[in-house]
Amino acid sequence: MQSVDNKILSRIYGHGRGLAFFAKDFSAEFGGVNIDKALSNLVKAGKIRRICRGMYDYPKYSDLLGQELSPDHDQVAQAFARKFNWRILPSGDAALNLLGLSTQIPGKFIYLSDGPNRKYSILGYTLEFKKTALKEIGFKQRESGLIVQALKALGKERITANVIEKIRQQIAPEKYTKIRKETKTVTGWVYDAIKEICREGKSCLK
Numbered sequence: 001m002q003s004v005d006n007k008i009l010s011r012i013y014g015h016g017r018g019l020a021f022f023a024k025d026f027s028a029e030f031g032g033v034n035i036d037k038a039l040s041n042l043v044k045a046g047k048i049r050r051i052c053r054g055m056y057d058y059p060k061y062s063d064l065l066g067q068e069l070s071p072d073h074d075q076v077a078q079a080f081a082r083k084f085n086w087r088i089l090p091s092g093d094a095a096l097n098l099l100g101l102s103t104q105i106p107g108k109f110i111y112l113s114d115g116p117n118r119k120y121s122i123l124g125y126t127l128e129f130k131k132t133a134l135k136e137i138g139f140k141q142r143e144s145g146l147i148v149q150a151l152k153a154l155g156k157e158r159i160t161a162n163v164i165e166k167i168r169q170q171i172a173p174e175k176y177t178k179i180r181k182e183t184k185t186v187t188g189w190v191y192d193a194i195k196e197i198c199r200e201g202k203s204c205l206k
Contacts, residue, residue, distance in 0.1 A: 070124035086115035
């Protein structure tokens with residue numbers, strides 16, 4: 001019979017490298033079993049990594065650098081959101097990073113949240129959650145909020161045809177209509193950019 005350690009490891013491997021998680025993520029499947037002990041055993045075996053109190057990840061590895069990379073900030077944020085039942089949205093550098101508009105790795109990633117203000121020290125950076133009005137994070141499509149926050153972070157003057165196209169390439173075409181519909185109430189220049197990103201047919205930008 002497969003051990004609990006191996007069963008949990010199999011679930012982790014199934015999600016791929018970069019996954020961040022708490023013991024709570026496995027409680028529904030493994031019930032009263034000592035999940036914490038299993039995770040501790042996996043850390044000792046070098047299979048997973050402890051990245052802050054109670055949180056672990058299955059680290060990405062760089063063959064070029066020959067070392068494990070810093071924890072995936074979005075995976076870590078999503079793990080906190082699951083644990084505390086928060087709604088969250090990447091903001092600023094976090095949004096730009098996720099949409100491929102910035103390759104720089106900042107020392108702090110900020111997420112908007114309907115939970116309390118919180119800061120966490122993760123390996124290599126700080127993750128901050130800022131309590132925000134629901135209207136800022138209440139989009140049904142995660143991509144809608146992500147695009148809005150990225151555009152705001154860039155500012156109107158930096159929205160070019162190249163930026164529009166880079167964002168467009170990250171969005172599935174079947175999401176265009178839904179994104180346009182639910183972002184109609186955002187600031188005018190932001191919505192103009194969103195219409196270009198989620199356009200049908202040729203761009204009117206040069």
